[in-house]
Amino acid sequence: MIWCVTLSCKQKIRRLPLAVGMAALAAACATPTHFHWGDYEPVLYRFYESEEGISHQEQIELLLNDIDKAQSEGKKIAPGINLHLAMLYADMGDMASAKRFVEIERELYPMSGQFSEKVFAKVLAWEG
Amino acid sequence: MGRLNKLSRSACALAVLAITLVACAEPMRFEALEQVNSVRILVLPPQNNSPEIEGTYTFLSTISKPLGERGYYVYPVGVVDSYIKANGVTLPQEMNQIPLDKLNAQFAPDAILYTDIDYFGQKFALIDSYAYIDANLELVDAATGNTLWQKHMVYDERQNRQQQGDGGALGQIIGAVLVQMIASAMDDKFFNTSSMANMTALNDPINGLPVGPLRQTQEQ
Numbered sequence: 001m002i003w004c005v006t007l008s009c010k011q012k013i014r015r016l017p018l019a020v021g022m023a024a025l026a027a028a029c030a031t032p033t034h035f036h037w038g039d040y041e042p043v044l045y046r047f048y049e050s051e052e053g054i055s056h057q058e059q060i061e062l063l064l065n066d067i068d069k070a071q072s073e074g075k076k077i078a079p080g081i082n083l084h085l086a087m088l089y090a091d092m093g094d095m096a097s098a099k100r101f102v103e104i105e106r107e108l109y110p111m112s113g114q115f116s117e118k119v120f121a122k123v124l125a126w127e128g
Numbered sequence: 129m130g131r132l133n134k135l136s137r138s139a140c141a142l143a144v145l146a147i148t149l150v151a152c153a154e155p156m157r158f159e160a161l162e163q164v165n166s167v168r169i170l171v172l173p174p175q176n177n178s179p180e181i182e183g184t185y186t187f188l189s190t191i192s193k194p195l196g197e198r199g200y201y202v203y204p205v206g207v208v209d210s211y212i213k214a215n216g217v218t219l220p221q222e223m224n225q226i227p228l229d230k231l232n233a234q235f236a237p238d239a240i241l242y243t244d245i246d247y248f249g250q251k252f253a254l255i256d257s258y259a260y261i262d263a264n265l266e267l268v269d270a271a272t273g274n275t276l277w278q279k280h281m282v283y284d285e286r287q288n289r290q291q292q293g294d295g296g297a298l299g300q301i302i303g304a305v306l307v308q309m310i311a312s313a314m315d316d317k318f319f320n321t322s323s324m325a326n327m328t329a330l331n332d333p334i335n336g337l338p339v340g341p342l343r344q345t346q347e348q
Contacts, residue, residue, distance in 0.1 A: 033193075033197055034196075034197055034342075034343060035196055035197065037192075037193045037196070040192065040193075041189055041190055041192060041193055041323070042189075042319065044188070044189035044192070044205060044206050045186065045189040045319050047206050048186075048189055048206070048209075049182075078192070078193070078196050079192075079201045079202055079204075079342075080192060080196075080202055080203065080204030080207070081204070083204040083207050084206050084207055087204070087207045087210060109201055111168050112201065115236060118233075118234055118236070119208075119211050119234075119235070
């Protein structure tokens with residue numbers, strides 16, 4: 001709609017700033033995200049929706065897939081996703097995997113350290 | 129023909145004016161936030177005063193991405209929620225009453241995001257119904273309890289429809305959100321609405337959340 005208006009503008013001087021403005025706006029919108037988020041939020045939505053809404057296995061598959069995608073895009077996986085995975089694995093009794101993902105998160109985001117020491121205390125204390 | 133031209137010319141002038149206004153408006157400064165180095169944000173489930181119960185967790189599942197993209201380390205909301213529940217606090221209202229020192233001892237956040245939802249859902253007008261969200265977001269310094277940033281967020285689907293029709297900024301964002309939705313039978317309408325609302329509120333050029341440490345270090 002605005003584009004049509006732009007084209008019908010007769011005075012070039014008026015057209016220019018608008019075109020530049022719109023181009024800048026379009027460029028700003030096309031800016032890719034800093035982190036790879038993938039299906040994390042939809043997974044959370046279904047995770048909360050109902051206990052049965054999405055199985056642990058399904059969440060794990062989707063989030064592992066996102067980690068792969070992030071790598072192939074050369075992007076950092078978004079904050080917290082590794083910890084969500086760690087929680088799922090711990091719930092399922094796979095402490096080795098849980099611990100691995102807590103450690104990956106700490107490497108990527110050192111500021112997660114204190115949080116994990118409390119919330120994942122049992123996971124971190126686990127010795128295979 | 130002449131009339132149409134005149135009309136489109138004034139529409140054009142209006143659009144230029146709008147863009148100029150946006151460009152000229154000074155972003156607000158949040159000095160308290162600038163002074164503390166907040167990077168770790170604990171998001172508590174919102175206090176939901178609307179009759180739409182699902183608003184609580186729809187909001188909670190759509191706030192990580194906008195916060196993270198703004199440059200903050202968001203504690204994983206699902207993990208936090210499960211952990212608090214496992215420790216005996218099950219209702220969001222109760223979670224919002226947990227004293228700061230307890231939250232600090234458990235999670236060590238730099239800041240805590242509290243949210244009050246006043247309206248979340250569909251509004252019914254005479255000829256139309258539309259999604260509407262009205263909420264207050266407040267970022268609090270975990271050490272002092274002082275407010276670091278706050279925002280009254282109002283999202284009205286009718287405004288968004290207009291902008292989408294223009295193929296403008298919001299239309300593109302919502303397009304991106306939709307593409308990312310995983311195939312499922314869930315009613316995703318409010319997921320998208322809530323994503324849009326949060327994204328728009330945090331990125332507001334005037335009083336959105338200032339860019340945080342994660343992005344500042346990345347962009348150096």
